[in-house]
Amino acid sequence: MKINSKLxxxxxxxxxxxxxxxxxxxxxxxxxxxxxxSTYRERLAxxxxxxxxxxxxxxxxxxxxxxxxxxxxxxxxxxxxxxxVETIQDVMAIEETGQYMGLFHVLGGIIxxxxxxxxxxxxxxxxxxxxxxxxxxxxxMAISPTIDGETTMFYISKLLSRHAHVKVxxxxxxxxxxxxLQYTDELTLARSIMTRTPYLVS
Amino acid sequence: MKINSKLxxxxxxxxxxxxxxxxxxxxxxxxxxxxxxSTYRERLAxxxxxxxxxxxxxxxxxxxxxxxxxxxxxxxxxxxxxxxVETIQDVMAIEETGQYMGLFHVLGGIIxxxxxxxxxxxxxxxxxxxxxxxxxxxxxMAISPTIDGETTMFYISKLLSRHAHVKVxxxxxxxxxxxxLQYTDELTLARSIMTRTPYLVS
Numbered sequence: 001m002k003i004n005s006k007l008x009x010x011x012x013x014x015x016x017x018x019x020x021x022x023x024x025x026x027x028x029x030x031x032x033x034x035x036x037x038s039t040y041r042e043r044l045a046x047x048x049x050x051x052x053x054x055x056x057x058x059x060x061x062x063x064x065x066x067x068x069x070x071x072x073x074x075x076x077x078x079x080x081x082x083x084x085v086e087t088i089q090d091v092m093a094i095e096e097t098g099q100y101m102g103l104f105h106v107l108g109g110i111i112x113x114x115x116x117x118x119x120x121x122x123x124x125x126x127x128x129x130x131x132x133x134x135x136x137x138x139x140x141m142a143i144s145p146t147i148d149g150e151t152t153m154f155y156i157s158k159l160l161s162r163h164a165h166v167k168v169x170x171x172x173x174x175x176x177x178x179x180x181l182q183y184t185d186e187l188t189l190a191r192s193i194m195t196r197t198p199y200l201v202s
Numbered sequence: 203m204k205i206n207s208k209l210x211x212x213x214x215x216x217x218x219x220x221x222x223x224x225x226x227x228x229x230x231x232x233x234x235x236x237x238x239x240s241t242y243r244e245r246l247a248x249x250x251x252x253x254x255x256x257x258x259x260x261x262x263x264x265x266x267x268x269x270x271x272x273x274x275x276x277x278x279x280x281x282x283x284x285x286x287v288e289t290i291q292d293v294m295a296i297e298e299t300g301q302y303m304g305l306f307h308v309l310g311g312i313i314x315x316x317x318x319x320x321x322x323x324x325x326x327x328x329x330x331x332x333x334x335x336x337x338x339x340x341x342x343m344a345i346s347p348t349i350d351g352e353t354t355m356f357y358i359s360k361l362l363s364r365h366a367h368v369k370v371x372x373x374x375x376x377x378x379x380x381x382x383l384q385y386t387d388e389l390t391l392a393r394s395i396m397t398r399t400p401y402l403v404s
Contacts, residue, residue, distance in 0.1 A: 050212065
């Protein structure tokens with residue numbers, strides 16, 4: 001669509017560069033912005049620009065407003081357990097559960113030969129150094145159970161096995177709460193029977 | 203989801219205020235922005251902020267980078283025909299066809315008692331003044347054929363009928379190109395038969 005305003009066109013083009021936002025949506029959003037209050041436009045512009053100030057935790061690579069993230073800065077957290085995750089969104093999802101009290105380590109992705117992501121693109125070296133220095137008791141691998149995820153877990157567990165002091169575990173696989181048995185894939189169902197847990201009457 | 207960075211949270215909240223963008227999408231976009239080049243972030247922020255400089259054409263209410271829009275500023279346009287549309291997107295859509303060489307008048311919406319939009323919220327008074335001053339030969343109403351749209355056309359055509367010199371027309375209704383007859387609604391089909399046009403062998 002021909003946009004006969006350079007300013008509007010600039011907004012459309014920069015919004016359309018966002019993932020999942022097409023040209024038509026970008027135009028709709030730009031026109032909404034055009035008709036909004038200028039205070040809101042300034043707030044949006046400032047918050048986007050201010051993202052440059054977001055830092056990454058020097059210890060676990062989670063997002064941080066300072067040099068350490070909220071989790072690492074909290075001394076009440078259990079210091080001997082590290083939960084290994086792919087992204088900062090995974091940290092947020094686990095924090096949201098309120099059930100985990102240990103630390104994190106954000107890999108920044110998973111090994112994917114197809115997408116050309118190798119171990120050197122992730123924070124694996126930093127993890128090994130951390131394990132050497134902090135000597136945690138356990139590393140929990142909370143990685144998605146995809147083919148690439150399984151490869152990554154296999155690779156990392158091999159490297160961690162050189163550190164005799166650390167126990168390596170992975171999050172449980174099984175039928176999700178609310179999931180219906182008949183629609184669960186074979187692999188998950190078979191695994192959930194093999195790794196069954198005692199039923200506790202409370 | 204708990205976001206433990208104030209800066210990231212600000213970005214999520216301001217993006218989530220856009221129409222059709224939920225909290226989860228806003229988070230995904232914010233994290234994408236966080237991981238993008240800072241040049242891109244600055245460009246997006248600037249283009250959003252610069253929207254404050256977009257003006258509206260003093261003659262037809264289309265968007266303009268100056269006081270007149272591209273259409274009104276172009277003296278080669280046919281000055282005696284005004285096409286009445288609801289929004290600036292409609293101007294863009296018609297301009298995109300490359301078939302219309304007249305002028306426009308952007309109403310800024312349509313009369314909608316349910317949404318509380320009355321004639322005074324639209325640029326109807328400005329249209330009447332324009333008709334009086336510019337004395338166009340024709341006003342083409344290119345308004346969506348919805349109930350509110352029909353109401354708006356009826357209202358405006360009544361007002362325009364006081365100006366004997368101006369011919370009032372509406373865009374043709376009918377079966378769309380590529381549309382299948384059997385799936386066309388009765389009203390459109392009945393109307394398209396009644397308002398049939400001569401078949402010209404070229």
